[in-house]
Amino acid sequence: MSVAPSSLGTQPIGETSRVSEGVYQVKLPVPFPLKFVASYLVEGREGWTVIDPGFDYPPAREAWEAGAAEAGLDLDGDVERIIVTHLHPDHIGLARWCEERSGAPVWMLEGEIENARHLWDPERGTEDFVRYLMRNGMDAQTAGATAGTTRLGVRLPERLLPLRAGDTIELGSGEARVVHTPGHSDFHFVLHDEQRRLLFAGDHLLLEITPNIGLWTYTAPHPLRRYLDSLEGLRGLEVDLVFPGHGPLFHDLDGRIDELLAHHEERLSVMLAAFDGRPLTPFEVARRVFPDDLTDHQLRFALAETLAHLEYLADEGSVERLEGDLASYRTV
Numbered sequence: 001m002s003v004a005p006s007s008l009g010t011q012p013i014g015e016t017s018r019v020s021e022g023v024y025q026v027k028l029p030v031p032f033p034l035k036f037v038a039s040y041l042v043e044g045r046e047g048w049t050v051i052d053p054g055f056d057y058p059p060a061r062e063a064w065e066a067g068a069a070e071a072g073l074d075l076d077g078d079v080e081r082i083i084v085t086h087l088h089p090d091h092i093g094l095a096r097w098c099e100e101r102s103g104a105p106v107w108m109l110e111g112e113i114e115n116a117r118h119l120w121d122p123e124r125g126t127e128d129f130v131r132y133l134m135r136n137g138m139d140a141q142t143a144g145a146t147a148g149t150t151r152l153g154v155r156l157p158e159r160l161l162p163l164r165a166g167d168t169i170e171l172g173s174g175e176a177r178v179v180h181t182p183g184h185s186d187f188h189f190v191l192h193d194e195q196r197r198l199l200f201a202g203d204h205l206l207l208e209i210t211p212n213i214g215l216w217t218y219t220a221p222h223p224l225r226r227y228l229d230s231l232e233g234l235r236g237l238e239v240d241l242v243f244p245g246h247g248p249l250f251h252d253l254d255g256r257i258d259e260l261l262a263h264h265e266e267r268l269s270v271m272l273a274a275f276d277g278r279p280l281t282p283f284e285v286a287r288r289v290f291p292d293d294l295t296d297h298q299l300r301f302a303l304a305e306t307l308a309h310l311e312y313l314a315d316e317g318s319v320e321r322l323e324g325d326l327a328s329y330r331t332v
């Protein structure tokens with residue numbers, strides 16, 4: 001039996017619904033196969049908190065205007081603070097616009113602010129990333145094409161303020177605790193409202209799809225180890241309703257943790273089974289375990305996800321990494 005989706009938040013993309021007392025979900029379109037990113041609006045005594053403002057392009061801004069009106073929120077006057085769970089463009093993209101409209105500051109985990117400044121530096125080229133992709137087995141043409149899909153022109157907010165793991169912040173009529181949950185990004189966090197038994201999960205736990213856990217040029221090593229540990233760390237939390245960044249809402253936190261742990265166990269054995277005795281580059285492994293036709297955008301995620309799993313297998317001692325101009329792995 002798999003974890004069932006909630007009957008809450010089932011409105012179509014572009015629309016808004018009330019998902020808990022004083023909490024609204026806006027389903028914002030995104031120009032990726034993910035279909036939508038969920039933004040959450042929480043009504044407080046002094047003003048509203050916006051969690052994960054979404055990807056910046058015109059259809060999302062339109063959905064925002066309609067959604068805010070539906071929730072009874074004036075985007076120019078009522079937003080007290082903007083919170084971003086992690087630096088990915090579908091979460092942070094509209095933070096600058098939201099900040100400009102409302103004048104409210106944008107909060108992220110401290111380390112994520114630093115990483116965002118690096119990742120979204122408009123002066124930064126893609127040469128390092130292309131080299132990284134090629135060292136891991138991609139041909140020059142594919143590497144150039146997939147690296148090109150990272151140019152998204154994300155404009156960071158003017159005022160980025162740091163949250164720290166363990167902080168308690170005011171959220172709506174109650175408060176929520178900041179829990180650092182690395183893996184999907186290094187300083188991803190979730191917000192736990194213990195009293196109301198709510199979890200704002202960002203992309204740490206998703207239903208029907210699984211969060212991408214990738215090893216990138218800008219991430220710290222061992223993202224999969226850190227992801228699995230931070231999933232385990234949420235087990236037993238007082239939660240009745242989970243608000244994810246994509247896909248349906250759900251209620252069974254521990255059940256979903258079990259499923260995600262089992263998913264990665266299975267992916268690790270699939271990666272291991274891709275070897276046939278000879279060394280393979282990470283990209284060769286990626287093409288064996290993701291044999292479908294992938295877009296340039298998807299190819300870099302497939303490789304980063306493969307690298308994270310190969311690194312995990314190497315730490316475990318079931319494969320070893322052979323360094324050279326071209327990296328490769330072999331089973332031991």
Ligand SMILES: [Zn+2]
Binds near residue numbers: 086091184
């Ligand atoms: Zn993400």
